[in-house]
Amino acid sequence: MIWLGSIFFLTLAMGVPIAFVLGLSAMGYFIFTDNLRFLVAIPQRMFAGQDSFVLLAIPLFILAGNLMDVGGLTQRLVGFANSLVGRFRGGLSLTAVWGSFLFGGVSGSAAADAAALGTVLTPDLKRQGYHEDYAAALIGVSSIMAPLVPPSIAMILYGALSGTSISKLFVAGIVPGALLAVILSAYAVWIAGRRGYPKLPPMGLAEIVRAGVNCAPVLLLPVIIIGGIRGGVVTPTEAAAVAVVYALIVAGLWYRALSLPRLRRVFLSTAMMSATIYLLIGFAHVLSLIFAMERLPQTVVTALNSVSENKWVILLMVNLILLVLGMFLDTVGILILTVPALMAIGQQLGMDPVHLGVIVVFNCLIGFATPPVGLCLYVMSGVTKRPIEKISLHALPMVGLALVVLAVITLFPQVVLFLPNLLVH
Amino acid sequence: MQARDLPPPLTRFVRGYVAILETLLISGVAAVVVIATLQVFFRYVVGASLSWSEEALRYIMIWITSLGLGLAYSRGEMIGMELLVHLLPPRAALVVTQAGRVLVLAMMLTIAWYGWKFAWKTRGGTATAIPVSMFLIHISVAVGSLLVALHVAATLVLTFCRGTEPRSTEFHIPEIAE
Amino acid sequence: QDLTLTLGHAVFESHPLHDAAVRFAREVDERSDGSIKIDIFPARQMGDVKELMEGVQLGTVDMTVNSSSALATLTPAVDAFQLPYVMRGYAEFAKMAVSPEAEAIMDALGDHGMIGLGLYEGGQRHFLSTGDTVTSMEGFKGLKTRVAPTKLFLAVWNAVGVNPTPMAYGEIYSGLETGAIDAVEINLTSIESEGLYEAAHNVTLTGHYFWPGIMLINKDLFEGLTEEQQTILRESARASVEPQVMAVADYDEELKDTLAAKGVTITEASDDFKAQLEEAWAPVVKSYADSDPLIAAFVEKAQSLQD
């Protein structure tokens, strides 16, 4: 394990893409521990890790989100959010927060959310006098709500790895996502008050209704997904296929925004994004074989228990470990590496696997907004062409607020569980 | 791998290669959408579930991954933690990044070789529901690794020849359509 | 200790096939005076069914005890072990498992780099449904029934008029719960361990086929062992078959009470119903027996035991 760890951190520091870091660690382990006969297990396990029906929901939800985005959906969502919250102090920054929340209903990934809203909103925010780094940080941190609102790639992955009901996980993310939106809104209003950011002209009920109708098909998508799974019509993977067909119809026939070249581009970028995630899943599945051979989950549980037997202390340690991992790794990587050990811990603590799943996913998502490797901050840096360090600095207080939400959902399971228990099962 | 850096015959070759890969990837994603939709349709509307769709979907997606990885690499879809590297002086940063690429290249070639062995040793099996030899499905890992190796090697060589780290946007294979 | 063999399998520790691994390991330990150790990695730690099978082929996993249906993609004769109503009870299965006809089929796995040491049992299969209890052929009509999508199972279930629906094992619970499927053909152990009784309440004891597991070892590894070690492994496997199979039979009886206490209606299939099923399946059995002399020999031997 020393070899594995050294190669992992060395290649990570060298800037090698994360998927290859996992692969090199595994290969180095087999070579340096004189287990050359296991080299053939690398392609075999890569294949096996990718060979899953449940995971197919990932490319399909990516495609649905991409289709909705080129369909001009983001502007419509922004318009709707504006009509609702624009009238308050810092109106446009509130639009960023709630637009992000709404966009989560069609997007399964935080990076897609950041890219879509960042492109649409940062020019306007800048024009209205918002500090550009603050605006970028706000959108970057808000985008982590996307995987909390169904659909969600992170939830699918956790469900697939732990055998937890994906429909329950989907529903369980909604309240934590809304809590984050509320707390970020409060922060945005406070900042706006201090810096004198403007309100937007209030809109009348008719305008709100018009804006709502304009993006109604989008707001319906999560309802269709949850309803379809709950009603026994589809499995989560099939729900993703239905979402794609729905997105094709909405973007093509309703918004009339699909052309053949656009479709081509969307399908291609879906293939690339999915391939990248699948490679990560494949390499992580190789690593999980090593963890099994080394009986790592048991070791981790024993180690945690040796520190304390108190449920809350153990959960605090779990949260800290995940947050540290989140600084360096992305969600897919963290989930694949840690879920086996986490399930063992959860079982020992008698935790509901849905509750545990939301805590774990929330931790990973915070990682999207923490330096040095915060994917969403990187996306915003790319969109705004501002240095990542400056954006990270502005993101820090918001990350602190996200930690408050994390503490709330860790300490009060009912916040997470009452909605799925009400709607599912 | 920018077209202008290459002699004309090579440019034509690269364009053809990209066109073929893109077409395969787009068809693959389209097939996934169609088959997954058919699966729902046949179970609920026709009342006769498809036996082959689930397996076909899984294997198509794995082939999409294999064929898409090389392109994804060159288009900068794979992100690493570049923070520490950026703290180094430019020359040293370049050396470290190139060293990382050499490691990745060596790894992908090794995986391609063992991927071949894996497919060959399991060639006696057939898929469960579709009449296809597992060799044709398992070989995807070797093919994908070779493609990544190819793209990493191209990046390595181009960077070496220029002596500077290319910007990630530069590493775009030119779009054929539009 | 001279030799440690890793044995991975894909089931939880409450499953009969884990019991097979444990019994085998104990026999090996006794017969080798502790010089051979079997290191068991349960519950998919070393991978799922397909990965374990490949692992044994490739030599990255020394041993596994794995569902035989997965091996049918390599050696079609393995389907013999799951032809419906060819073996009726656990005692008959235990006898057939150590028969020369069964060994001939397992020997055919040698072409794929594996040696089959023994044939165990994971639990006879029955019919669990969410709607009315199925007591006649009419009851099957159009039921969306989860089956593993192999050629054999599709043939078997199409023959009785259900709508065979492939679905991942882990999705069965939510499939039954939400109505994505109406029924599943499954063993009592899984109904209990997966909590399926919460989602579906009616079991018909059809006992249509068994769910055997084959104890596999990598061929090169096995052939590199001393003759004495080979004998110990083979004899340990053989000796643990009968007690393992009969333990499953006892466990099934126990489970009937456990499940009934949890509100599951358990109905024995009537002789008349079973006769109709046998008639519906006879052409399937015949076509498989005709396709492979190894299957034909196995079927003939099994039927001779019934008479």
Ligand code: NA
């Ligand atoms: Na979402």
Ligand code: NA
């Ligand atoms: Na981070």
